[in-house]
Amino acid sequence: MSLSKHIRTTGPLGAAAPFLAACEGPQSALDPAGSAAALIARLWWPTLFVAILVTLLVLALLTVAVFRAHRRHAALPLNARQSRNLVIAGGIILPLAATIPFALSSFSIGRTINAPLPDDAMTVEVVGKQWWWEVHYLDEAGNRIATTANEIHIPAGEPVRFLLKSDNVIHSFWVPNLQGKTDMMPGRTNVTSVTADEPGVYRGQCAEYCGTQHALMAFLLVAEEPERFDAWLEGQRQPATMPETQAQARGHDEFFEAGCAGCHTIRGTSASGDLGPDLTHIASRRTLAGATVPNRIGHLGGWITDPQHVKPGSRMPPSELTPEELKTLLGYLESLE
Ligand code: HEC
Ligand SMILES: [Cu+2]
Known part of the structure; x- marks a missing residue:
């Protein structure tokens, strides 16, 4: 899904489209290419919108307060009861009204995007290293059938289960266009799933500081037509070609x-x-x-x-x-x- 499409549906942001075009690309949570990332982006835009409204409201009230302070003898504009109501409305009801819908929808989106996959979904095991990614493809019994690094291929349109591990420090597995972050913890296996709607090449990045070269710990996620993916995996399963010359x-x-x-x-x-x-x-x-x-x-x-x-x-x-x-x-x- 392209971002400009998304902005047009979010009306008031339409005018900002030229600036927001910078949010598109192979490593952007605002340019979703899979259902999980689309849900996250759908929550992100209203959050930004409400945050801007609240900021503007606070700045406006602050301006009013600053100018009032100069009018030393101005009478208090509200009586005691009105000012108490103002505190209840502005200090309790408004913040709750602004945040509860986000908390609820964040909870429900979290459940949807982390729902367990069917048992027969393809499983890829990724181990965070300093500072690269070891990638194993597993068969149905959980045996490693192919090993590669820093480039993960998946069939487009199919949900893929990721088992995320680390044998050193904490890393975080993140392909912004496709799914939220999942930590890779030593001694644990965290599970996430990724579905890419269309073939494409997306960039993943370690999202948890893990030492000097954390910033250069990235990988490519290549989503391709299922037949091409099968051929690729078959190739990766093979041992290396013997020297011919x-x-x-x-x-x-x-x-x-x-x-x-x-x-x-x-x-x-x-x-x-x-x-x-x-x-x-x-x-x-x-x-x-x-x-x-x-x-x-x-x-x-x-x-x-x-x-x-x-x-x-x-x-x-x-x-x-x-x-x-x-x-x-x-x-x-x-x-x-
Ligand atoms: C002491 C261990 C060590 C030795 C010896 C070593 N390497 Fe490496 N090599 C690594 C590590 C660790 C990485 C990953 C570095 C990173 O990305 O942070 C790496 C990465 C690579 C890569 C990039 C792989 C990829 O998928 O990105 C290549 C190619 C490579 N090494 C080739 C060689 C060759 C050729 C030699 C011999 C001249 C060699 N290495 C010797 C540890 C070693
Ligand atoms: Cu890392």
């Missing part, structure tokens, strides 16, 4: 010689480190390092040579590779579709 074979060996295998897994090879993202299908991803840079060969080379420059404090050390070694390593990684 001699150069790729040298790159594969370089991966081990340079120590990458101690931290990264490439399924189908003996690399089974688990400190960093699974790289089995790294070439199929759109971005690197928590959606920090696009996954192009230049960025990949820059990242491998000096991750601390791209994302200072990240848990990957720089590597001392000769240009030739880097080139063969990149050639191999680029083959891991």
Whole structure:
């Protein structure tokens, strides 16, 4: 749903449309692309509207009070009973009338968007890391069938269950266009669900401060036609393609010689480190390092040579590779579709 459509239905805000156009985009709670986010946005607009009215009312009363104070001998305009009624109406009834409807509708929307999904809904497990996202696809029995990082694909139009975890500090899983935030707590599994109405690429962002690179802990959520999604998942389930050329074979060996295998897994090879993202299908991803840079060969080379420059404090050390070694390593990684 586009935001301009939403503004037009919210009458009084129509004039602000050009300014509010900035609220559209792949990471905006005001540009909902799924039913949960749409309900949240529908509550957000009237909340903003009432908050503006209350602010204007308070400012108006304040102005009146300031000017009255100058008229020293002005008689009190109200008698005792009228002023008591004013306090009851303005101090109790009005605030309650302004807030109770929001409390009730927030409660009811919360119940709707957090309603449990049917047992056979697809389940994705996401583990918050410092500062990236480990993503596991589960089968009906709850076994992990595919692992990736920083890019979550879902079939458009279908509700997907997310099991959210952390094995370090608290993170928060948030795809503003699709759903509200859900915390990822060490030792707990929090559950949320996401439905994307249409195919599209949305940006998710960690929404709970989790250390130096919290701001660069993002991911892409790719909603696609169910057939395309099935093909993607089938691809991700497969082990890595074996090196086909001699150069790729040298790159594969370089991966081990340079120590990458101690931290990264490439399924189908003996690399089974688990400190960093699974790289089995790294070439199929759109971005690197928590959606920090696009996954192009230049960025990949820059990242491998000096991750601390791209994302200072990240848990990957720089590597001392000769240009030739880097080139063969990149050639191999680029083959891991
Ligand atoms: C000490 C552990 C460690 C070593 C050794 C290591 N990495 Fe990493 N790597 C990580 C971590 C942790 C991340 C995630 C960083 C982040 O996004 O904050 C990462 C991220 C990456 C990514 C981005 C993955 C993605 O999905 O965004 C690539 C590619 C990568 N490493 C390749 C390599 C290569 C090639 C080597 C060997 C030269 C290597 N790494 C050595 C820990 C390591
Ligand atoms: Cu975080």
